[in-house]
Amino acid sequence: MNNAFNIGKVFGISLRLHYSWFFIFILVTTSLAFGGLYPPGLPLWQGMVGGVITSLLFFASVVAHEITHSLVARRYGIPVHSITLFIFGGVAKITKEADRPGAEAVMAAAGPFSSFVIAGIFGALWLAVHQSGIEVATSSIYWLAYINLSLGAFNLIPGFPLDGGRVLRAILWKSGGDYRKATRMASLTGRGVGYLFILGGLGSAFLLQSWFQGIWLTFIGWFLENAASSSYRQVALRDTLLTIKAANVMTTDCMAVLSSMPLMQIVREHILPAGRRCFLVTTDSRLEGIITLSNIRAIPRTRWETTTARDAMTPADRFKTVKPDDDAYSVLSRMEENDLDYIPVADGEQVLGLISRESLLHHMRTRAELGI
């Protein structure tokens, strides 16, 4: 997720905050502080302190939910990149999908399970303190038990990509054996759930005049519908990419330039006349790196005469090459993991060609136009 920044690490997983989280944090905090949770007549500062602490504990519970997903994923050998808090809750960036329905189901169910456990802990705490007379603490703990219970229950709704939808997909996958078909069906229910939320939201806004709740529900529904359809598109795309070999999408007319060549010469002789955008940088026909338009743009124009290809290139040890037999899905994942726009295809030492993100997308568009 872009527009997010790191705030630390939990169990080796980076924890990130998306800017939209601040909006929901302020909303939750103010509605806790001033929304009638605390008894009337409470000093203002107590309500505000209570609101902030309760809100932070709530988001910590959301993080715990995501961490549980992540730790289970890791047990199945699936690395987890980061956890991001954003306006609609939390999301763990799990780098790949489970390869067995059993693993998928356990990974998905672990999140709501942790929310129920947390709800139980706050419930027990409430039983212990509710007669203590400390009203701010008692009300906050009660709300935390209730909200974690709701969080667990909401996530169990069987609409993909909610956790319950993932469990549903795992069951369909297990019974039918077809991952893509299972995803399509689970996404359809996900979209259905999204539309129900939108309808419910519009209903409560216009019929019940609860504008805020209505708009919020509509928003969540819209988000779910979007997430469900894009998740399915991703799976469909992955399926197609898996059938394509790196050798079929690479460009082989990739020009090699000597590492000692000044940038000005590359621009004047190769980029402007032929429109080439990417070059292999070699010394004695050994690959040293890649130089692209963006590498050249990063160097001020006044220094193009004196800067060589070697000085401006992305060195070969920064990216791993792919093999001609690798599928396009792993090529694209490799590009995404390392934030690359180009990746060389090599057989041993010998570079055979180059794949760019652009050419891969172009290939996919062409296939879509031909209907294959």
Ligand SMILES: [Zn+2]
């Ligand atoms: Zn979850």
